[in-house]
Amino acid sequence: MTKEKVSWKYLITGCYKGRSQSEPKKRMTKTVSFPRISMSDFSLPGTPLNFEDISNSPIGSNLHIFTLAELRTITQNFSQNNFLGEGGFGPVHKGFIDERMKLGLQPQRVAVKLLDLDGLQGHREWLTEVIFLGQLMHPNLVKLIGYCCEDENRLLVYEYMVRGSLENQLFRNRYCASLPWATRMKIALGAAEGLAFLHEAEKPVIYRDFKASNILLDSDYTAKLSDFGLAKDGPEGDNTHVSTRVMGTQGYAAPEYVMTGHLTAMSDVYSFGVVLLEILTGRRSMDKSRPVREQNLTEWARPYLNDPRKVDRLMDPRLDGQYSIKGAQKAAQLAYTCLKDNPKSRPTMSAVVKILEKVQGFDDIPVGPFVYTVSPSPTREKPENEPEKKKENKEGTRTPKLDDDDGDEGKNNNKKKKEGDEDVEDDEGKKDKSNHHKRRRSPGHRHKSTISPVHSDTSLYKYFNNGLNSPKRNHGGAKEEIFK
Structure with a gap:
């Protein structure tokens, strides 16, 4: 050969x-x-x-x-x-x-x-x-x-990476279910392990462009870093940083790197914190379509990250509460430390990996079936404020009659009365009809239900002759900007 x-x-x-x-x-x-x-x-x-x-x-x-x-x-x-x-x-x-x-x-x-x-x-x-x-x-x-x-x-x-990028899975894939909590944490851990490998190599590498679109996913959602065009060799010897022109993506770059051009491994840690926030919230790092105070994800989320009682305000609503409370609090605290302004206060990527490994073990995820709500059963209990039903006749429980039935009954009764009592009977008939309408409008009144329990979208469609449409969500976002 x-x-x-x-x-x-x-x-x-x-x-x-x-x-x-x-x-x-x-x-x-x-x-x-x-x-x-x-x-x-x-x-x-x-x-x-x-x-x-x-x-x-x-x-x-x-x-x-x-x-x-x-x-x-x-x-x-x-x-x-x-x-x-x-x-x-x-x-x-x-x-x-x-x-x-x-x-x-x-x-x-x-x-x-x-x-x-x-x-x-x-x-x-x-x-x-x-x-x-x-x-x-x-x-x-x-x-x-x-x-x-x-x-x-x-x-x-x-x-070839079958699942595409994390960006597509979080923000652009409108026709698939949202990423489950366990999958999100698996992706975060895999991306952290990739960065830790680069930082701890014999000749360290600074990735410099860590973002959701550069994290690719294979068939089982294993995260892999791609696009090394902006990567740099880390500082050697006694050097504490690498001086270079500022390049990257707005919203992900560390503030000290943007201001001074001093690049360190801690710059990657900051970018990881931004991506971790995107994974938790389902929001883009920069989104011009949102209100002014919410356009910068880091600035909006920072006040909630360090308070366990407020973490639920950050979580992606598409998770529908199906996430580990302890895991979410731990991940939010981790994002908070990664996003600190002082680079020396941020954790190393190896420390980040250890924390995320612990998060994988939290199993306090609420589990509950998704249930459709249908008309109540005829054997329901009577509310306290419901008017008493009419007395039973020989045929059984009497149900309220419609207006036409009341009218016919009134005519038959009037034929049996004396002519002198016609005015009195007319007044009483009006009162009965008025009371009858009030009974029909009372909040506790219900007609006997003829709808049996429904267990599928198709059956509901047949009953109501209407489609079942889930509320639309806004998955749009501002386009990323590359700056030099």
């Missing part, structure tokens, strides 16, 4: 010239233990590097190189039917790799991300993802399968 030897210089500069179709394709090789290569090992594209063979490096041993033609085939020429979404990097399309496409690569569904040349990110962000995800392996990080670099085209090939 021949191996394609590609130098670091080729990876950074040579891909601008395009890859010849006649060149042999790269094959997977056995992973060898190497110290992680950081972004500080090189600067701008074009700088000569000392590494001669990328295929023997951690990056080359874990990634496949795809041609643009192969990715067109995989995605059916980037068909709109396979379109998954678009972010700051560019559009993402679903595709399928069969056993004939790449030797050593199992047939699987993939997500292909194409760099938008007119977008907010460029070659350096693409290269950052290749460098980091080509080396970092963890169950809570999305797997990068390979990349393509031809002429000006920059593409990345990831494992």
Whole structure:
């Protein structure tokens, strides 16, 4: 088996010239233990590097190189039917790799991300993802399968995540049930474990763009961090922070980073606190459609987070009370500490993981059936304020008669009376009719129910000839804004 030897210089500069179709394709090789290569090992594209063979490096041993033609085939020429979404990097399309496409690569569904040349990110962000995800392996990080670099085209090939992003599950998926409490806490724990892995690596990594749209979910709702284009190597030696230009998403970025450009692992902890708030409340970090005081989720929620008696005011109403009270209070307290203004007062991500592991064990979730309310049974008890029923006649209990029946009865009685008593009888008839209407309007009066208990929407529809429509909810939200 021949191996394609590609130098670091080729990876950074040579891909601008395009890859010849006649060149042999790269094959997977056995992973060898190497110290992680950081972004500080090189600067701008074009700088000569000392590494001669990328295929023997951690990056080359874990990634496949795809041609643009192969990715067109995989995605059916980037068909709109396979379109998954678009972010700051560019559009993402679903595709399928069969056993004939790449030797050593199992047939699987993939997500292909194409760099938008007119977008907010460029070659350096693409290269950052290749460098980091080509080396970092963890169950809570999305797997990068390979990349393509031809002429000006920059593409990345990831494992396909069936459930999409946490953002879609929380805010955009209107036609599915809301995420249950246990699932939300599982997602929060998985995302925290991914961040903890990055922060505690031999060469720490600061994610810098932690948000709901960058948390992807597989079939069993395991959270995986994606989009490492803005990731940075953590401070080394005696340095306490990394100085860099401010980039990220409004509403998630830590205030000290926005004001000074000083980036630390605690900046990620703050962003995690914002996402945890979104998971608890079902609200976006920034929502211009809400009243002014509620548009910034962090500012609105902060007064309630540290008071266990007020936590219920924060919780997503779509949970319908089906959540652990103790777990919600513990998670709210955790979000409060993550969102502290002083970075030194925030917990580490490893401490966050330990707290969320305990939250998983709380089982005080109320359980109750969903019941439709129907007309009361005929054998119900009589309210205290209900008028007494008329005395029974020979045929049984007497029910109130309609107006027409009263009128006929009055005529028959009038025939038996003397002519001199007609005026008196007319007055008494009016009083009886008036009393009869009052009895019909009294709040305690009920006619005998003829409706039997109903146990399905279809039966209710037949009785009432009307659809059963649940109240509409506002799932909209303000669009995220990227700022530099």
